[in-house]
Amino acid sequence: MDGDAAREGLDDNVIRRDAVIIPAGGFVVLRFRADNPGIWLFHCHIEWHLEAGLALAFVEAPEVLATAQRAPTANLTHTGWLCAANPFPTTGNAAGYVDLEDLSGLPPPLRIRELGWTPMGLLAFVACILAAFVGLAVVMWYG
Structure with a gap:
């Protein structure tokens, strides 16, 4: 597929510009510049693919995220009572640690069926x- 022909008219339509169409049995190689700290989700737009876990979250510069990104104070004042009512930490990962893979001490679910x-x-x-x-x-x- 010719690269110029494939991109023709896509710059005018942002929704189609940021999408890649892959034929059955095909593949695509994506290259991107990772210079924007954050958590970025790559996913397919077919719902059952997401349910099957076919999504990828890139954590770009976690050390910068840990020091620079904080929840706005408006969020803390409006939902602070909700965070305080649950036994879950409001900083770090799901267990409250800065290390992304350390989930020791993770609290159990609120309700077991x-x-x-x-x-x-x-x-x-x-x-x-x-x-x-x-x-x-x-x-x-x-x-």
Whole structure:
């Protein structure tokens, strides 16, 4: 594919300019300048690809991020009560550490799903059986 022909008209449309179309069985090699500290997401625009984990997050200059990036004070005042109500740290990674891969001491999820029959599950099960028998009775009566 000719590079000039492939880019024709794409500079006018930002949404298409920043997208790469890959044919089935094909591949693309991306090269970019990593000079902007932050977390940048590369992803496919097909939803089940994202659900399957086919996305990539680049962490550019984590040491600069750790010292330079702070949440705006407006966010802290409006949602500070929410952060204080949960046992989760508000700095660092998910466990509160600066090291991206150190997740030791990560708190458990807030709510663990119950296993087995719950009262609402049992009620739904009985209601479905009852509805099935009523449906069969109606078919037998009018059939």
